[in-house]
Amino acid sequence: MxxxxxxxxxxxxxxxxxxGGAKNSVLKLMAAALLVEGTTTITNAPDILDVPLMADVLRGLGCEVEIAGDVVRITVPAEPKHQADFAAVRQFRASVCVLGPLVARCRRAVVALPGGDAIGSRPLDMHQAGLRLLGAHSEIQHGCVVAEATTLHGANIRLAFPSVGATENILMAAVLADGVTVIDNAAREPEIMDLCSMLASMGAQIAGVGTSTLTVQGVRRLTPTVHRVIxxxxxxxxxxxxxxxxxxxxxxxxxxxxxxxxxxxxxxxxxxxxxxxxxxxxxxxxxxxxxxxxxxxxxxxxxxxxxxxxxxxxxxxxxxxxxxxxxxxxxxxxxxxxxxxxxxxxxxxxxxxxxxxxxxxxxxxxxxxxxxxxxxxxxxxxxxxxxxxxxxxxxxxxxxxxxxxxxxxxxxxxxxxxxx
Known part of the structure; x- marks a missing residue:
């Protein structure tokens, strides 16, 4: 029908x-759950089609996802899979936000080029450039973004445009990198601030939230949290x-x-x-x-x-x-x-x-x-x-x-x- x-x-x-909760925030928060082993709970999640789609992406990575009303519980294993399912990813753009967390947790990620709204070109150049500065090797292979790193280290990264998606992916990779990362010309959207708030409750150290310069002191590990979507x-x-x-x-x-x-x-x-x-x-x-x-x-x-x-x-x-x-x-x-x-x-x-x-x-x-x-x-x-x-x-x-x-x-x- x-x-x-x-x-x-x-x-x-x-x-x-x-x-209800912001579409442009909840999907990124769900992806951020990949950064920790255990169960992360997200409340005030909106009843929209993209939430179960993101749940399918996470399940394909080995996570257990339960959606009950406006509550999403995501349980991440000690060793999540690093390859996002092509059929799930191609359905919506925000699926690419699993790239940064997977590189941070698994040191390797294979994510199909995402689908989504037909509103114009949205290349992943800045996402990849930021990950490379953090120490990852990243390239496009057979319609997928492939990124891998032995270790991640802090870096000074200046975005050519305040891309929301690039800011999110780089930020989520940087929180588990060694040393200090500075992201200049970062996106300032409230949804970025919401992501920073959740990461901070997990134990991330982020300064400059709400400004165009984010300074991230990497930590060795994060812990599960409960977070309410803006x-x-x-x-x-x-x-x-x-x-x-x-x-x-x-x-x-x-x-x-x-x-x-x-x-x-x-x-x-x-x-x-x-x-x-x-x-x-x-x-x-x-x-x-x-x-x-x-x-x-x-x-x-x-x-x-x-x-x-x-x-x-x-x-x-x-x-x-x-x-x-x-x-x-x-x-x-x-x-x-x-x-x-x-x-x-x-x-x-x-x-x-x-x-x-x-x-x-x-x-x-x-x-x-x-x-x-x-x-x-x-x-x-x-x-x-x-x-x-x-x-x-x-x-x-x-x-x-x-x-x-x-x-x-x-x-x-x-x-x-x-x-x-």
Whole structure:
């Protein structure tokens, strides 16, 4: 069976919605469990497709993984396997984050080049370069990253770009290396800070957390821990932007609003009333949103994951919006689907110009990645008639109980299963 969403336009989103653990954090935390023998427990794990996929990757490495509600327990043997299963790894991008932990624990790793969202080139050059500076030999062989080392030693590593994935892999390898490792131009995302917090609770020594320079004093061994995943800022912002687009009133709970500073500032500029609380925030939009320009940047800039939602908002805003994509070059393929819905949009290189119209028109559209799928549902909420969104398994990979939460806020969104 293959599923699609039917989205009826015209509803104003109103109400309160909770946010679970961050997709962009939990998968890396699960991989970090490989660094220790014994059982690591992760709580507040989101109910998304990628969590059991990562569990399959870990089971293929010899781990026992139990998922019970929002709790994931990972038991790692004294000698985990070093070769990640090809069939499991190719299904999603985050699987590559087992590379660093395997090199640290096993001194050898074979990880198939990962699959995932079709949003542009995401090479592993910086991952490999960092591991080489730590003393590993790394190359691509037959579609796999192969890395091995006799010993790992501290190094000074400067990333050409603050890559989240490269920062994570290098960090997880460095915590068990001999000596001091300094990672300059490191990614600063809250999910990196969450990983550092879990590693510290295992016994890792990391300084500079939250800055662009991480200093790691390697230790001989780590111990199992219990760690709670931070709230998902991207899911939280999705509900907020959908609320603004529909002139709604949405309260989001379970997230640190400080992780969304630039996003909430943009919504204020669009005419929203934004109030914050220790466990979330509220957005109220009383009139048609005002056009606001967006440029995606690494944290603390505007997240590339929210670019499709920004385009959806721009499509019905009052005025013209320029969106600049500085992270993933292929994310603009989403614009073609928006044009099916009547959006007045044009792209040129890494820029898109969107002239807002009062309302979009319904049509069948296809998701190309997690966030594009969410953006198309947003577009359906502000279109006339019924919009069919296909390939919604992408949305399932990143949004727990997506339809149920939409319905809780008053949206008319239904899941339909069809013969494949």
């Amino acid at each position: 293959t599923d699609r969403f039917l989205v009826a336009g015209g509803a104003r989103l109103v109400g309160e919605v909770g946010v 709230g998902d800022r991207i899911v939280a912002a999705t509900w907020a932007i959908c609320g603004v687009a529909t002139c709604g009133d949405v309260t989001v709970k379970g997230v640190d609003y400080r992780h969304l500073g630039v996003v909430l500032d943009k919504l204020r500029a669009a005419g929203s009333e934004v109030t914050t609380a220790p466990d979330g925030f509220r957005v109220v939009q009383r009139q048609r949103p005002t056009a606001v320009n967006f440029a995606t940047l690494p944290y603390p800039g505007f997240p590339t994951d929210l670019q499709p939602l920004a385009i959806g908002l721009a499509s019905i805003a009052n005025g013209s919006t320029m969106i600049t994509e500085n992270v993933f070059e292929a994310r603009f393929r989403f614009v073609e689907e928006m044009m099916r819905l009547g959006a007045d949009a044009r792209t040129d290189g890494h820029h898109a110009v969107v002239r807002g119209v009062p309302r979009l028109s319904s049509a069948p559209v296809w998701s190309s990645d997690i966030r594009a799928g969410a953006g198309l549902v947003l577009a359906g909420l502000v279109a006339d008639g019924i919009t069919e969104v296909h390939d919604v398994y992408h949305i399932d990979r990143g949004y727990p109980q997506f339809v149920e939460n939409m319905q809780r806020l008053g949206a008319d969104v239904r899941r339909v299963s069809d013969p494949d």
